[in-house]
Amino acid sequence: MEFQDLMSQVQQQAEDAILAAQDLDTLEELRVKYLGRNGILRQQYKQIGSLPEEDRPLAGQALNKASNSLKKLFEGRKSALSEQAEQHKLQAEAIDVTLPGRTPQVGHQHPLLATLDEMIEIFLGLGFVVAEGPEVEDYYHSFEALNYPEYHPAMDEQDTFYVSDDVLLRSQTSTVQIRTMAKQKPPVRIIAPGRCYRRDTVDATHCHTFYQLEGLLVDEDITFADLKGTLEIFAHSMYGERCHVRFRPDFFPFTEPSAEIALTCTLCGGEGCRICSDSGYLEVGGSGQVDPNVLAGVGYDTEKYTGYAFGVGVERFAMLRHGIDDIRLFYSGDMRFLEQF
Amino acid sequence: MRVPYSWLMEYLKADLEPQELAQVLTMGGLEVEEIIDFRSEDGEFADTVLVTSVTSNRGDLLSMTGTARHAAALLGAEWKMPEIDMGLLGDPVSGQTEAANDQMRIELANPKACPRYSGLVMDELTVAESPDWLAYRLEAAGMRPLANLVDCTNYVMLELGQPLHGFDYNLLQDGHIIVRSATEGEQMLTLDQQWRTLGEQDLLIADAAGPAAIAGIMGGADTEMTWDTTKVLLESAHFDATTIRKTSLRIGLSSEANYRFERIVDPQGTLRALARVAGLLLETCGGTIVGEAVDVCAPDLTPLRVPLRVEKCNKILGTQIPAQQMQAHLTALGFEVEADGPDKFQVTVPGFRPDVEREIDLVEEVAIVHGYENIPSTVPGKLTQSGQLTRNQKLERRARQALRAAGLNETISYSMISRRDLDRMGYPQDAPERNMLPLASPVSEEETHMRTTLLPSLLEAAEHNQRQRVSSVRLYEIANVFYPRGQDELPEERLHAASLIMGPYWSSTWNLPEDTQSPDFYIIKGIVEQLIAALGVEGVSYQAAEHPSLHPGQCAAVILDDKQIGVIGELSREVQAEYDLEEPAYLFELELEPLMQQASQYAEYEHLPRYPAALRDIAVVLDDTPENTAGALGQVVMEAGGEYLSEVAVFDVFEDAEKLGEGKKQLAFNLTFRTPEGTLTDEQVDDLVAAIVSHLRKKLGAELRS
Numbered sequence A: 001m002e003f004q005d006l007m008s009q010v011q012q013q014a015e016d017a018i019l020a021a022q023d024l025d026t027l028e029e030l031r032v033k034y035l036g037r038n039g040i041l042r043q044q045y046k047q048i049g050s051l052p053e054e055d056r057p058l059a060g061q062a063l064n065k066a067s068n069s070l071k072k073l074f075e076g077r078k079s080a081l082s083e084q085a086e087q088h089k090l091q092a093e094a095i096d097v098t099l100p101g102r103t104p105q106v107g108h109q110h111p112l113l114a115t116l117d118e119m120i121e122i123f124l125g126l127g128f129v130v131a132e133g134p135e136v137e138d139y140y141h142s143f144e145a146l147n148y149p150e151y152h153p154a155m156d157e158q159d160t161f162y163v164s165d166d167v168l169l170r171s172q173t174s175t176v177q178i179r180t181m182a183k184q185k186p187p188v189r190i191i192a193p194g195r196c197y198r199r200d201t202v203d204a205t206h207c208h209t210f211y212q213l214e215g216l217l218v219d220e221d222i223t224f225a226d227l228k229g230t231l232e233i234f235a236h237s238m239y240g241e242r243c244h245v246r247f248r249p250d251f252f253p254f255t256e257p258s259a260e261i262a263l264t265c266t267l268c269g270g271e272g273c274r275i276c277s278d279s280g281y282l283e284v285g286g287s288g289q290v291d292p293n294v295l296a297g298v299g300y301d302t303e304k305y306t307g308y309a310f311g312v313g314v315e316r317f318a319m320l321r322h323g324i325d326d327i328r329l330f331y332s333g334d335m336r337f338l339e340q341f
Numbered sequence B: 001m002r003v004p005y006s007w008l009m010e011y012l013k014a015d016l017e018p019q020e021l022a023q024v025l026t027m028g029g030l031e032v033e034e035i036i037d038f039r040s041e042d043g044e045f046a047d048t049v050l051v052t053s054v055t056s057n058r059g060d061l062l063s064m065t066g067t068a069r070h071a072a073a074l075l076g077a078e079w080k081m082p083e084i085d086m087g088l089l090g091d092p093v094s095g096q097t098e099a100a101n102d103q104m105r106i107e108l109a110n111p112k113a114c115p116r117y118s119g120l121v122m123d124e125l126t127v128a129e130s131p132d133w134l135a136y137r138l139e140a141a142g143m144r145p146l147a148n149l150v151d152c153t154n155y156v157m158l159e160l161g162q163p164l165h166g167f168d169y170n171l172l173q174d175g176h177i178i179v180r181s182a183t184e185g186e187q188m189l190t191l192d193q194q195w196r197t198l199g200e201q202d203l204l205i206a207d208a209a210g211p212a213a214i215a216g217i218m219g220g221a222d223t224e225m226t227w228d229t230t231k232v233l234l235e236s237a238h239f240d241a242t243t244i245r246k247t248s249l250r251i252g253l254s255s256e257a258n259y260r261f262e263r264i265v266d267p268q269g270t271l272r273a274l275a276r277v278a279g280l281l282l283e284t285c286g287g288t289i290v291g292e293a294v295d296v297c298a299p300d301l302t303p304l305r306v307p308l309r310v311e312k313c314n315k316i317l318g319t320q321i322p323a324q325q326m327q328a329h330l331t332a333l334g335f336e337v338e339a340d341g342p343d344k345f346q347v348t349v350p351g352f353r354p355d356v357e358r359e360i361d362l363v364e365e366v367a368i369v370h371g372y373e374n375i376p377s378t379v380p381g382k383l384t385q386s387g388q389l390t391r392n393q394k395l396e397r398r399a400r401q402a403l404r405a406a407g408l409n410e411t412i413s414y415s416m417i418s419r420r421d422l423d424r425m426g427y428p429q430d431a432p433e434r435n436m437l438p439l440a441s442p443v444s445e446e447e448t449h450m451r452t453t454l455l456p457s458l459l460e461a462a463e464h465n466q467r468q469r470v471s472s473v474r475l476y477e478i479a480n481v482f483y484p485r486g487q488d489e490l491p492e493e494r495l496h497a498a499s500l501i502m503g504p505y506w507s508s509t510w511n512l513p514e515d516t517q518s519p520d521f522y523i524i525k526g527i528v529e530q531l532i533a534a535l536g537v538e539g540v541s542y543q544a545a546e547h548p549s550l551h552p553g554q555c556a557a558v559i560l561d562d563k564q565i566g567v568i569g570e571l572s573r574e575v576q577a578e579y580d581l582e583e584p585a586y587l588f589e590l591e592l593e594p595l596m597q598q599a600s601q602y603a604e605y606e607h608l609p610r611y612p613a614a615l616r617d618i619a620v621v622l623d624d625t626p627e628n629t630a631g632a633l634g635q636v637v638m639e640a641g642g643e644y645l646s647e648v649a650v651f652d653v654f655e656d657a658e659k660l661g662e663g664k665k666q667l668a669f670n671l672t673f674r675t676p677e678g679t680l681t682d683e684q685v686d687d688l689v690a691a692i693v694s695h696l697r698k699k700l701g702a703e704l705r706s
């Protein structure tokens, strides 16, 4: 057989095999077989020497051509098969994206404390500093210094937990007013957040433990109008401009004049509903101008200084904000509750 | 107080619906809590009843006429008293401590507790059921009608606010009334058929034979008016509020009368009420008045005069109310106002307003009639400081944040626990935690003492969550605990942080190896380390320790400056069983104050290294003794490594008797060497490692494992 014929036969065989190869390993085997160091084409080169002199150039050309053409075919086939292999691999790596993710656990803030923090932020913005006082208090700071007459029906409303005649659990954060003023000359501009206690039987709307935020501002020329303005800013920051603050006369021994603070009911927007007993308002705390007896008791000049004080319950705000209907949940430690906020 | 609308409108000249009136009263300091559509039991009478909530300083609003007066002032309307014929009292016989006529002698033995006592005798009365109009009014006002005699006294109390009492004259000895303190241990049978033991602080109405009534609270059974009574001695007196309150609290007896006396009744109104009830009795029971009234009155009941400066009033309120308007407001409330110069008033306080004693009290009265809603809203000026949290408050927030970042949920629990909680947790009798502050009158058996540790509350939460089939519990609380000091001294309040984890720590654990799903000691310890790092505190160490509630082999003390500030560990099997917990629980409790003291407010920047570090791993085998802890080993390595060794990190702990020999363990760790001066050469690092290995051999007998 002529060399060229043989060549084209080999080339044809090789081409068929390459195109038939279905994976990279087979292809590599073919490459070694035909184009390798000891491959068929290399063998053919060796044959050229045994051809007649005049036939050698043509045979050489044919051989080179076949070699180049096969190399090209190999490369083409290789990249096609690589592509295919990559596809297979990716397919094999496909996962069920609907399985749940592995979320890093991040703990949740207690809704009561989150609400309290937000309330604190508002007053920080108004220049109030945060003061603290003990939860277990003495009679003096709880009542005497706050102008509570010893045998007065106002004491009934306190319903205090006593440890002894003189030691008790504070029933309001107002005690911090006295502790702060005793240490500091005016101006005094503080808020006092904290835990308070009252001898209430626990049910869905009552609890013997609660959080309160107290505010106190004493300086020259502090007016009742300033009290209204401050609490309106607070209410608007919490619930928006449409929230109206209602002040109406009330009685607290340590303020005069005294005012109950009520906000537009967030559930009905002031229309009246079951929650607000159809009044359109929800009571959130008490306030007033600090009674001169209180100021005199801590040694302030009552002609020179006036001030206002207010105290609001935190539970109410948290309940309204999140639609919580049972106060006991706050103290339950129930994960199902805590993880919702 | 229940105020029937039609009764009130008898005195108030105004044309408005009950709802409108309720709104005005509420905004004027007399809150109307409820509006009731009342229908009498027999169905014959209907009215609207306003239920008012009277603040404890306003005894004057505990009557129909007082309510009418206040409403009139708020509305700018007219009101009137009922027509009362004072002539019925004749020309009253008066005296300062005693007085008498031929029917009765009244003697005030304790004028401080009873400064005024007015009496009147009536005879030939016919006791019967009250006329309908009177019975309906009482019923609407919430008092059950009994018989005309007693109903009339109640009616006048509701109308005028003056409690009245009637004695069956024939059961009193010689019509002789002595108002005196009880003797210690003196006994009497009250109307409710209860024997009461009294003492020197209690005030009695007595006759020569003994007690006839506990003054201002309840009458005695011996002198009670009955269906057979024909002759009565009517009492209209003024008692000291504190005296009445003390007795009422002490004997636990409360009545409509003492409720009013505690809130102070108008001392000027005794005779008026007496005349009013006499008139009503004549109308409903027939009979006659015997002689004139007797009125014993201590001399110091002169009305108070209080100055009011117009400018001061406006300055306190932040208003510009003109002087005449202030005068009108106060006059409407029943004060007598006289000008004292152009910008000042002298205000005479009526007897029914004993709560008004000072200028500031008058300012409040002006504000109430003016209307709080008509006072402007302003922003207080003169900002002299910026709003700030204290350093500790900022650190507490940082601690809370760090614990949440570790996957724990914030919880709040009650500050009160009981001894039983500490029993359940296995605290021995002499544990310092047992010295708790007891409450004098707890609300429940579970909450009797102020807690000294937060752990019982967390265990209770774990118990609760397990009952709710919650598998993963991850909680922390930051709150005060209370350690008693001396008697009558305030306790020490310590801020603690505590946590409990139980059940899977990761949110989703499918396909994760079993042992990575559950928490272990090192997870809770890691949380503590993270918390301490967040506070920027250095030098905290951990030592094996014991705690009554924790696993003896898995419990560490947290040490700062040679002082234990907390504990970490696995809940002991006993306590786990006591709380019936299916999974092991891991807890820590830390005192925050010592950490806060050393906390750094801001992290200090350390220059980034300019030269690369050299990393080496070594593994050593050593005896598995309690002393040869990873901590001890790390310390020896750090000593030997000197300044070039910047980090030591354990990466493997391995125990295998076959491979290592009995009682041996292998610890492997990464060493990181670096120096700010340059890159360390291999030879330098080799030398350092060799020094470490030889030091380990010398100090701990540890052998290098290749």
Ligand SMILES: [Zn+2]
Pocket (backbone or CB within 6 Å): A265, A266, A267, A268, A269, A270, A271, A272, A273, A274, A275, A276, A277, A278, A280, A281
């Ligand atoms: Zn509503």
